[in-house]
Amino acid sequence: MKATTPGRSAGRAPYHQFRLFGRGSGLTGGLLLLLAGCAGDAARWQDVTWQWQHTLQAGQVVMAPRPGHVYTLRFAADGRLSGQVDCNRLGGRYRLRGERIALEELIATRAWCGESSRDQAWLADLETVTRLRQEQGRLRLETPDRTMWFRRQK
Secondary structure (H helix, E strand, O other): OOOOOOOOOOOOOOOEEEEOOOOOOOOOOOOEEEHHHHHHHHHHHOOOOOEEEEEEEEEEEOOOOOOOOOOOEEEEEEEEEEEEEOOOOEEEEEEEEOOEEEEEEEEEEEEOOOOOHHHHHHHHHHOOOEEEEEEEEEEEOOOOEEEEEEEEEE
């Protein structure tokens, strides 16, 4: 018998469910990005769709999207955050305070994207981001032990 994901029957299309990351959850509760010199240059990273390239740990690639799987983030100038997490969508708000940015009111669909999806691991890394930097036209999100690299989406 084939194992199924809760809410999904074998042979049936996956369903979409909205999930709100509320106060106290890992994704909003305490997710602050420190902008090392980027807050003043927000026009360079806002209103741009950033596509995830890979994640490094100790200088080695530990995770990257599989072919055909897309992960993006977009910080709109009006404080909205949106993105694509493989076959799911991500939305929310962010606030700049000096050199800090707080992600709030995050919501994401939770469709099953397949065995090869990196969606849950990618969201887990996003939860622990502590810094945002822009270097040589690329966006770098840092966690305590990993670095997520993004490029402008074409």
